[in-house]
Amino acid sequence: MTIYNINLGIGWASSGVEYAQAYRAGVFRKLNLSSKFIFTDMILADNIQHLTANIGFDDNQVIWLYNHFTDIKIAPTSVTVDDVLAYFGGEESHREKNGKVLRVFFFDQDKFVTCYLVDENKDLVQHAEYVFKGNLIRKDYFSYTRYCSEYFAPKDNVAVLYQRTFYNEDGTPVYDILMNQGKEEVYHFKDKIFYGKQAFVRAFMKSLNLNKSDLVILDRETGIGQVVFEEAQTAHLAVVVHAEHYSENATNEDYILWNNYYDYQFTNADKVDFFIVSTDRQNEVLQEQFAKYTQHQPKIVTIPVGSIDSLTDSSQGRKPFSLITASRLAKEKHIDWLVKAVIEAHK
Structure with a gap:
């Protein structure tokens, strides 16, 4: 079960x-x-x-x-900047860092890599962007290995996503998602094809x-x-x-x-x-x-959403006829009803 x-x-x-x-x-x-x-x-x-x-x-x-269709496990990110650069050839010239964003430049080449770090004090990379001649060409996503790549092509001065690839642990591609620009995505495996997300979810x-x-x-x-x-x-x-x-x-x-x-x-x-x-x-x-x-x-x-095992008494005593509510300030939460109810209770 x-x-x-x-x-x-x-x-x-x-x-x-x-x-x-x-x-x-x-x-x-x-x-x-x-x-x-x-x-x-x-x-x-x-x-x-x-x-x-x-x-x-x-x-x-x-x-x-x-x-799910790969052998990649749910795990924290452990890929380092040096691991990322191994996916992108070239001789490094210098680095620029701003918080959790690290940009790596290369000699005699119009390209750079932007690494988005888990934490500004750690060398661990969640995803990286590869830019060549001013155009974004690829994004890679990492946990303990690379699990996904996105591929882009320039159109009207905008980087347009046209494909995603998901990998196994050993780096072999398992399937591609072809974006199809506004139409249903195509999920392409070696031995099967699914047209649209609903077909993918059904599989x-x-x-x-x-x-x-x-x-x-x-x-x-x-x-x-x-x-x-x-x-x-x-x-x-x-x-x-x-x-x-x-x-x-x-x-x-x-x-x-x-x-x-x-x-x-x-x-x-x-x-x-x-x-x-x-x-x-x-x-x-x-x-x-x-x-x-x-x-x-x-x-x-x-079935209540949650519960507490016991109430904790205040050493200084509780303020009578009072309450605290915690939620998003969204219309559907009806905070106005709570305010009106408290007003009526105090009458």
Whole structure:
């Protein structure tokens, strides 16, 4: 049995979805349950390991869609500047450094390499850009080895990305992504070709060899929902509702406007083994709405996102009738409701 948790991206300023996943990952570790957290976005600005480790995932819990078909492991960056320069011939003339950006120039040649360091005090490189005669021609991305290259061609004085290549540990290419300029990307392997990301994701899902002892938990579905739903039918499928799931202002006696991030999942609720919400109240509301507006009666369970083992008492006493809230200043967080509620409570 393996629990597969599917998400899109992750960053240094992650959302509540990623923190919920990180808490879940810790629970699964404590319970000795085999679990994988899958990220399907193209993440190249940073080594994905730095992002996932920062929030609390173990390396062996993480699957990144794009290196899944290679033998590259999730691991911290250990490639040095000298390692990078080995990919780029020429006699070095001098270096210029500004924070985490190191630029290396060469004698008698109109070319230079820009290395983007993990830390300005370390000699470790996350990615490098190669410029020849004023044109960006290639970017390489590193962890403990080179795992991806991007190739560019000049067009209208702009560097246009036309191909990505992903490698095995020994440096052999595994597949190319042909960008196709505004059309669907083409994923080219030696023995097969996939047209568009959905076909690529489908191949990934099939490679998991899911069975009824496995559980797929879908945290985000944008762009991949249909494929995940179809391929996860050989396992059990759960959908996590991370936010308010409908628009109250656009809902009446005859029609409900679901949150667009959950519309596909709710419309196809008969394909879902169970939905996960954070509170009993949301559970009650969602069950009532399914009964009123749809033909579905799915199983809905309440599992809080996180918890604390005990409350810590203040040695100086607590300020009565006060609270603290922490969230992004985003409209959907309804901080205005909290302010109004506190005002009413103080009355």
